[in-house]
Amino acid sequence: MRPLTPANKKLSECARFLEIKIEGDATVKGISSNSRDLQAGEIFAALPGEKFHGARFASDAASRGSIAILTDAEGSRLIKEAGLNLPFLTVDNPRALLGPLASFIYGNPSKAMKIVGVTGTNGKTTTTHLLFQIFRAAGLSAGLIGTVGNQIDGEQFPATHTTPEADELQRIFAVMAERGVQAAAIEVSSHALAQYRVDGTRFATVGFTNLTQDHLDYHGTMENYFAAKSRLFGRDFASQGSIVIDGAFGKKLSEISPFKTKSVSSGKERADWHLSEAIPYEMGYKVSISGPDGISIQGEIPLFGDHNLENALLAISLAHQCGISVHDIKSALPTLRGAPGRLERIDRGQGFIALVDYAHTPDAVRRILSTARNLTKGKVIAVLGCGGDRDSSKRPLMGAALTEGADIPIFTSDNPRSEDPMKIIREMTQGVALSHDARVIVDRREAINEGVRCALEGDVLIVLGKGHETGQEISGTKHPFDDRIVLSELIHS
Known part of the structure; x- marks a missing residue:
């Protein structure tokens, strides 16, 4: 581009x-x-x-x-x-x-529009998608850069990285500026920050979702991981930000940030933006939101999961920092939709709820399975693998999260890459007490089929780990594989 x-x-x-x-x-x-x-x-x-x-x-x-x-x-x-x-x-x-x-x-293109950078372990994709939708609902020409793909208004462009390489990123900004984009949301990964990919970018504001174990194969320690994420909250990049403070690292970042930030909480923390009330209904939540300077917003957010309330609150805070009015934010809320492959529902007329989600960290698996539990009085059936040639220390933690959160946990392969899929599964189940309902099925399609076979009226079946991805990497070859398509086909058959 x-x-x-x-x-x-x-x-x-x-x-x-x-x-x-x-x-x-x-x-x-x-x-x-x-x-x-x-x-x-x-x-x-x-x-x-x-x-x-x-x-x-x-x-x-x-x-x-x-x-x-x-x-x-x-x-x-x-x-x-x-x-x-x-x-x-x-x-x-x-x-x-x-x-x-x-x-x-390219003429300092980031200064020609309001660019918002969002970092954190989980929630970057959904938060940036929600922010992009709020921008467009407010009548702005908007851009989006992230894991699922890049967009300028409604036009889609493929993405090779969550955050593009530095030269590519500035070219994308230059195209956006040329096309009159007024605001853009971008996912900023820890790798991108450690590798200076966003250096040279001026952000209108920056956001932080959370920090939980991931990418330790690259960063080595959680301290290094946090240091990489914290780079985004530097004066070279921005002069304001919004931080979810429901976790310890969010609290720490809000304390060390060199500029003033707005705090965000969907829990019990005292924050600038917080939920006064969230009542579940069939499509999501009816919410009452309190903001700074006496702001009060009542409305519906058609998204499931406490984690998505957190993502929505952060998007609201960031949008407000970009000058989006409370009226426009409130008007956008009932129109919001989740990102592709994030709690994406697959409906072929079956009697159970079928979902696909990108959860690929212990914390994300735990949160998503908690959400699935709240959707049913029946069983929760979950299919999960771990990626090869990536942080292996999180595998037993993900296995524990799976067995604790699912009535029928099904261990399978993800993107094994150069590793033996069975070796990965053994590491996932190491130290985990497996119930008699647990299954180990290496072939991912067969594992999903077993989940479909087990699901009864009123149950929830959720396929985790790959979300929007359209391929499975095995021994250096990427094979076509989309959890959403496979799950839909198996339900239909």
């Missing part, structure tokens, strides 16, 4: 921005860290990686018309050894400067 009008900066201007010197000059039309996506007249960002250096792809970038290379000293050495004769923008940490440079090249 690129703006219709190319960037028009000079290479010498880019060098001055980076506070370095360069010989010669040229017109810069853009910047890309992907040599296969690079277009003639653009700078190639050759970044150091975990497995190899991006300088290995400099020849490919040169063949596609790159006019200069942003890299570090090691990258410069490798490219010179390859015999390439291109100008270098050599800096100590090119990854940290890629976002700011891309923003500069």
Whole structure:
């Protein structure tokens, strides 16, 4: 995705921005860290990686018309050894400067609209989707960037990451600015913050959902994980924010934030935005919400689950910080819909409730199964696996959450990637007391079919872990697999 009008900066201007010197000059039309996506007249960002250096792809970038290379000293050495004769923008940490440079090249597009960044372990996708809907209901041209995909108003664009790479993100913002987008909501992952992907972005406000165990294979400790998330609450990014304080990390973040934030609570915490009342009804909740300065909102939120009340409250606080009126927020509430693959209902006329959800952390599994329990007086049947080549320390915790929350827990595969699916399941069940109703079925389709077979009138069957995903990665190959389609087919058959 690129703006219709190319960037028009000079290479010498880019060098001055980076506070370095360069010989010669040229017109810069853009910047890309992907040599296969690079277009003639653009700078190639050759970044150091975990497995190899991006300088290995400099020849490919040169063949596609790159006019200069942003890299570090090691990258410069490798490219010179390859015999390439291109100008270098050599800096100590090119990854940290890629976002700011891309923003500069594309004319600081984030300043042309109100951008809201939302971070946290669970709830980012739903919160940003709700915020996007509130923006549109208020009559704004709106954008959305996240796990399920990117949108400009109603037009969908595929997403490769929860948060795009720094150069791609600034290009998306440039397209949004070019199309007159007034407000945008973006999911900001911990990986993105640790890898400087949102650096160079100016946010109108930022939000925090919660922090529970995930991604420790990357961050190592919960302290490092929290530190990565906390980066979003820095003065380089924003001057205000909203924080859900129902968890310990939310409370801590509200205390250390360098700028004032609005507190949000769907529980018993005293907060700027809190639920005065939430009465369940057949479509969701009838709510009474209290906000700062005596704000009071009564209405219906057609979403199930206490966690979604939390997400909705955070979206409301962020929308209000963006200048959306209380009247427009209240008008939007009954029209809100959840994100794809988040407590998504599958209805083929069956006598039981069938749901698909993306829950893939211990806390999310626990919350979702609690919601499922509140929907039925019958049994809760749940199908769950854990992803391969990811944080293995959470597997027994997820297994425990499954067995504690479901009457019939069915252990299966998720995206095993390079790992043995049965090994993953053994780790999920380690130290877990399995009831006689528990099942282990490695094949995910067969596991879902067993759930359908077990479900009786009034029960709840929920398939967890993959949500909106349309493929299953096994031994390096991605096979077509959509829980929603598979569940629908098996119910129908």
